Amino acid sequence: MFRMMNAQQPGDQTAGNTTDILHDFQVSFFAMRRLATFPWTFLEKELANEKTSELVSDILKQTCLHPLCQKHPPSVKYRRLFLTELIRRQEAAEAEPLDELYDALGQVLGAEEGAECYKSYILPCGGAVSLLESVAVISDGTTGLVTWEAGLYLAEWALDNQQAFSGRTVLELGSGVGLTGITVCRSCGPSRFVFSDCHRSVLQKLRDNVRLNGLDGRTGPGVRVEELDWGAATEERLREIGANIVIAADVVYDPDVIGCLVKLLSRILRGSSPPEGPPEVLISSTIRNPDTYNCFKLQLESAGISHDVITGPVSHVFPYNRVSAIELIKLYI
Incomplete structure (x- = not known):
């Protein structure tokens, strides 16, 4: 490094x-x-x-x-x-x-x-998280090949709250190019970390970036990169992962997938509980369209899922547009 x-x-x-x-x-x-x-x-x-x-x-x-x-x-x-x-x-x-x-x-x-380039994000402990990203915002029909503000915000929150991840099994939904998860693996000491996405191009880039940052299973926490279709993920599959904490960033942007996401979150909270109880679930969102975001919250409520907004400042570690409205919520039943 x-x-x-x-x-x-x-x-x-x-x-x-x-x-x-x-x-x-x-x-x-x-x-x-x-x-x-x-x-x-x-x-x-x-x-x-x-x-x-x-x-x-x-x-x-x-x-x-x-x-x-x-x-x-x-x-x-x-x-x-x-x-x-x-x-x-x-x-x-x-x-x-x-x-x-x-x-x-x-x-x-x-x-x-x-068609690709590197972005690197400097960590407080020295060194950097380096990511191979698409030069285009939309590439191969997906926005998952670049890093978004809510992921950077969640990574900063994780750096300020390392105890939330230390020694735990973490599942990340919609990992994209991997900034948040790699930051957690490098700085927060999880015992296991499961990156996940459903788009093949994103998964390949994600695997490349995990290896690029030395998280290939030989050092640090146990790391896996898995395909996880929100609509097809079974309770058995989620129990096998056994996450203590589930995180996601910038996954609430398309009204057409909100229903699948809420059903998955319900399965995670109700059916995939490790011995110590349901996992913590943290969702970080850039609120680009308030109607879409409110629809997400209404569907959570209809599914019997409550949420608390996590407030308070985070340390400014990474450079990004802080004018954007970003909200971090914790889900529970």
């Missing part, structure tokens, strides 16, 4: 600010955030004051020249746009030229863009 930024030195405010900015550039770059969200204003002020390229060089070392970028690079187009913007800001400030910056741009200008 790769170590990321070193912690700032206590009492050194300038070094602290610079370290924070370098960290912001790094986490935003590897997660392929929109360039407009980067802390360009700080960079411009530093360049105007110093007229040197030292900070630009440090940014380059934490992004395009970082070992993680050599192994799991963001898309070619993204790196090209990032470097072009970095050069534009440097030249506008009339700072001293930096050969490494132009060399890095020259390398990506000659590279071919593929």
Whole structure:
């Protein structure tokens, strides 16, 4: 695994600010955030004051020249746009030229863009969760080949509540590319973790990402990747999994599948109980369409399933759009 930024030195405010900015550039770059969200204003002020390229060089070392970028690079187009913007800001400030910056741009200008790229999410403990994702939002007829905000939020909640997963068997519904589950496996100490999805393309990508992050059964918790059709999953199958806690993120988006999802959740809560009682069930949702989300809650109520909204702040670990309305609920009967 790769170590990321070193912690700032206590009492050194300038070094602290610079370290924070370098960290912001790094986490935003590897997660392929929109360039407009980067802390360009700080960079411009530093360049105007110093007229040197030292900070630009440090940014380059934490992004395009970082070992993680050599192994799991963001898309070619993204790196090209990032470097072009970095050069534009440097030249506008009339700072001293930096050969490494132009060399890095020259390398990506000659590279071919593929249908897939890597996104990496920096963990508080050091290292990163790296995911091979589709460049397109919708690919192979599914949205499951990219990471969505509710999954990032649930992963942050898990990092703040590691005791909820420690030593337990976890089932994740609709795992997608695997960000939430891999974060839990890497940081929260579950005894077993079952990733699941029903789309073949998603399952293949999911298996690739699980292996990519070293969760191949040789180290860490026992990990399985399984096909799980919500409409066909039997109580016997769910009992075999024996989950103590069930999680899901961004699974409430299509009115046509809500009925199957609610029936599955009912089977999980009523028929797949391990010896210590029904599993905990946590659902994280980005509320894009309030009518669809309210329909989900009404169907839960009709099925005799109650819910509590889990409130309170979570630590901001991953970069994503926090303007979106995201709700995390706990289900029970």
